[in-house]
Amino acid sequence: MRALLVEDNDRLAGLLVTGLRRAGWTADVVDSLDAAIAACRTHQFDAVLLDRGLPDGDGLDMLRALRDAAPPPAILVLTARGGLPERVEGLNRGADDYLVKPVALEELVARLNAAVRRMRGGRRGPILVGRLEYDPISRAVTIGGVPFDPPPRERLLLEHLLQAMPRPLGKEALEERLDSFERGIGSNAVEVYVHRLRRRMEDMRAGVSIETVRGVGYRLRAVD
Incomplete structure (x- = not known):
């Protein structure tokens, strides 16, 4: 946020x-x-x-x-x-x-x-996708019950994708949410953070994929 x-x-x-x-x-x-x-x-x-x-x-x-x-x-x-x-x-x-x-x-x-x-309309229950669970109240993320705490910008990326599900988010929208006046991000930063976050979730067997939607952006989906 x-x-x-x-x-x-x-x-x-x-x-x-x-x-x-x-x-x-x-x-x-x-x-x-x-x-x-x-x-x-x-x-x-x-x-x-x-x-x-x-x-x-x-x-x-x-x-x-x-x-x-x-x-x-x-x-x-x-x-x-x-x-x-x-x-x-x-x-x-x-x-x-x-x-x-x-x-x-x-x-x-x-x-x-x-x-x-x-x-945003009051309290909302946890968001579940694959083995990943996100609590929008505490902003805690767990995978299979184990805390998952990626670096700040990867966490923001994950939160925005979770909150948008099942809709995809465009690259420009994600850049806007990750950017700041003093620490601007590069033109390919979203791709870099998506790649890193994918690897972290794969390593923890989260059962979650960040899917590239051609011409649109990215979205989360559960995988087997």
Whole structure:
């Protein structure tokens, strides 16, 4: 999943982005409302973490534009303005959650996952394909009951393919989901990650294949 962090404190932004990436998110950061609006016009985000005290205005002024996106991201306000009137204002203007700095990274990730889950229609049961099982609540993946934890971008690739089943996902769509502003991926990166993920699942006898759909992209299917 991909998050946009709108934060003008460089040190805090760096810590949050590092933590989010370790938790399996693709995370990008901008430091102003103008940059955030530009990013949302050209990229699709699952969630936006929005500060209020930005150089060019209050982050809440961006809420309506974010809600008009198709599909809209989950929006979490992350700010030092923690009084009751500020919290009520943020929620009433459209934020899905309102967190006051400082916040533990574990709680932030849990709230992000919960907000995205609500945006996608609530709780969903585990996804089973072959011997592989994916829990969309915890984002845990197991193969034959054994934890399967590939590197972050391979995990994101797997999650997006699982969530799209039985539909295929196009290469461009996968590039968009795996990319980030600071760590752009190469033109053949999707093919590389697909190859690596295929090998890992074959080694664990997952009973799952990443099928190439000519002219379309990739999809998951069970194999004997």
